[in-house]
Amino acid sequence: MDERDLQRLKHAFERTPTLFQLLSTARSRRVGLGYSLESGRPETHGVTGRKLDSRHGPLNFSSARPPEPLSELETALLCWAACGPNGLVAGDIAATHDLGALMTFAGRTIPAAANDWCVDLIFTNDEGTFLYRPTQVRSKIVEIESEADYPKVIQWFREGVVQISPKRLDLDWTISPGRPMGVWQYNLNRPGSTWFLPVADIAKGMINLYFSVFEHMQWLITDDETGQPCGLAEWARPGRLELPITQRTYEETMLHMADYQQAMLIQNLRLAAEALGLGCWIFGGFCEDLVLGGFRPLAKGLRFRYKTIDGRRNYLGLPEVLEGFGLPSPWNKSVDELVARVLTAKKQALAQLPYQGEVKPEVLKVLEDSPADWCIQAVKTVLQYLLDKYKKFPVHYSTFHSNLHAQVHHLDPDFYDRYLKPGYLTPRHRRHFDDWHK
Amino acid sequence: MGNVVINDNSDLKKTLEQLWTRPLGLEATQDLHEGVLLEQYYENTFVAHARKTADGWEVGEGKSPKLPTMRIFYSGDSLDRLMETTDLEGFANRLQDMIGDRNIVFIPLRSPEKLGEAGFAEFAERLGLPGK
Numbered sequence: 057m058d059e060r061d062l063q064r065l066k067h068a069f070e071r072t073p074t075l076f077q078l079l080s081t082a083r084s085r086r087v088g089l090g091y092s093l094e095s096g097r098p099e100t101h102g103v104t105g106r107k108l109d110s111r112h113g114p115l116n117f118s119s120a121r122p123p124e125p126l127s128e129l130e131t132a133l134l135c136w137a138a139c140g141p142n143g144l145v146a147g148d149i150a151a152t153h154d155l156g157a158l159m160t161f162a163g164r165t166i167p168a169a170a171n172d173w174c175v176d177l178i179f180t181n182d183e184g185t186f187l188y189r190p191t192q193v194r195s196k197i198v199e200i201e202s203e204a205d206y207p208k209v210i211q212w213f214r215e216g217v218v219q220i221s222p223k224r225l226d227l228d229w230t231i232s233p234g235r236p237m238g239v240w241q242y243n244l245n246r247p248g249s250t251w252f253l254p255v256a257d258i259a260k261g262m263i264n265l266y267f268s269v270f271e272h273m274q275w276l277i278t279d280d281e282t283g284q285p286c287g288l289a290e291w292a293r294p295g296r297l298e299l300p301i302t303q304r305t306y307e308e309t310m311l312h313m314a315d316y317q318q319a320m321l322i323q324n325l326r327l328a329a330e331a332l333g334l335g336c337w338i339f340g341g342f343c344e345d346l347v348l349g350g351f352r353p354l355a356k357g358l359r360f361r362y363k364t365i366d367g368r369r370n371y372l373g374l375p376e377v378l379e380g381f382g383l384p385s386p387w388n389k390s391v392d393e394l395v396a397r398v399l400t401a402k403k404q405a406l407a408q409l410p411y412q413g414e415v416k417p418e419v420l421k422v423l424e425d426s427p428a429d430w431c432i433q434a435v436k437t438v439l440q441y442l443l444d445k446y447k448k449f450p451v452h453y454s455t456f457h458s459n460l461h462a463q464v465h466h467l468d469p470d471f472y473d474r475y476l477k478p479g480y481l482t483p484r485h486r487r488h489f490d491d492w493h494k
Numbered sequence: 495m496g497n498v499v500i501n502d503n504s505d506l507k508k509t510l511e512q513l514w515t516r517p518l519g520l521e522a523t524q525d526l527h528e529g530v531l532l533e534q535y536y537e538n539t540f541v542a543h544a545r546k547t548a549d550g551w552e553v554g555e556g557k558s559p560k561l562p563t564m565r566i567f568y569s570g571d572s573l574d575r576l577m578e579t580t581d582l583e584g585f586a587n588r589l590q591d592m593i594g595d596r597n598i599v600f601i602p603l604r605s606p607e608k609l610g611e612a613g614f615a616e617f618a619e620r621l622g623l624p625g626k
Contacts, residue, residue, distance in 0.1 A: 276601070283608030284561055293535070294567050294599040302605050 057207055061129050065206035068133055072331035081482050085335040088465030090123030091243040102247035106230040117471045123248025124466045125182050132213035135188040137328030138177050138321045139164045143198045144410040145171055151419045154272040156426025160405045162192040166320045172261040175317040180225045181250040190216030220377055226355045236343035249465045254321045255458040256314035259381035259450055263398045266435045267427035274298040277438050287441035291434050307452045318460050325462050333488035335467035340460040347458050365448045371456040382455030383443050391439045506541040510534055511553045513577055522585055525616035533562035563612055565601045572597040586621040
């Protein structure tokens, strides 16, 4: 690894501002090198080739400098901050109170419900579109303890990034009518920019937590249409399933859990960009279907496989790369296979445990015996019921979601100097190229 | 009914019938709508089912032929103790105690909205039960 990059990694971990300092200066800064704003001049989007029709306005600006993509190191640091490996989770849940819910003990920089890792990070830049999926193997409790560990950030990036397309996404501001990517994202997906798109699979966590809510919380999942148990009546007895919860309520809960993960990932990215002196803006409220690939006449987006049932798209994932846990799908042939897939993932968690010395046999037994056999059967039953009746799982929401993104870029200080009061760019932003590129 | 002793030879259907179709039982369940179907267990046995009619309860033996609205599980001497009560207040207090001790467990087989439509909110309110 380049000696200068080693020094830059050291800089990132040791000489960037504290969290509280970063929180003080963090702002959305949307104008990067090569961008424009209400310039009054028609221009062609450098990625999509579509015409950007910018009306003239009081903040008119056309960057005089060419775009400057993020370096590999910058991208690796942002990805690591977003959701990179950081060691082992503590596993400090009572063994008798559903410690077995954890799907892995491998920790990331963001938490997850039952550590299910239901959120993955996709990014698109001038080199193409990529999935950041670093290893689940952890070498110690805290992976990055000292200078000797810093290069792991690059190693994980190089080993864990999968190219899913040689092209950037074909989305931009111009798509209309309705500006489905948001009227505010004029410089979206510009050349030189890096667009980060977390994607969340809510079905994965839903299946995993069915085991928990059945065995440890006595939830009785009911059908919203009939109010009756989703095939679970035989387990409706004391100590088994006692509390009726509708499938929609359960799905909403899991949808929120997944959204929180995406939001925490994005906040990590934002703070990392702030620490590095990069521009970053966060945006949501765009058309998720367009991003995932459901409106292909307009744009191909991420080209997720989807199935339309009752007029709604269920985004299932990307073959061999990001195969989600929804049904029906080409890679989940049956309910039995799907449940086995989740259980296999849970068993793999036993490979790396965080406890001192020999793991107590009773702890190991709890983990090995979880979930109980009746629970496995109950989960298969509810899934089959939903699949038979509604022809899909999840029923009310798509398997995959992606609704909060960030774009990171090298800032053009000329815009801020021309239009904004002093103070919007910190010295860190102004000397970014000196610190990170010389 | 204060001396009912439940054992393997007990006629539980009859006991349940006595509990719910006597005036106090009818008074306690007056808010439940006609058609509400309860399934009643003692320990781990389907004992009886009871369907609310216009003027009382129609009690049948064994498991309910249709999916019930609610399952009620009894254990220990809960039926005996419940039948010792002589007024609604005493009945409600005893029921609350037994729910607290899990000697009686209500397991709804309908979502809360459906239970509300069936009159369970008023039933719970009248008897001071949780989860209305």
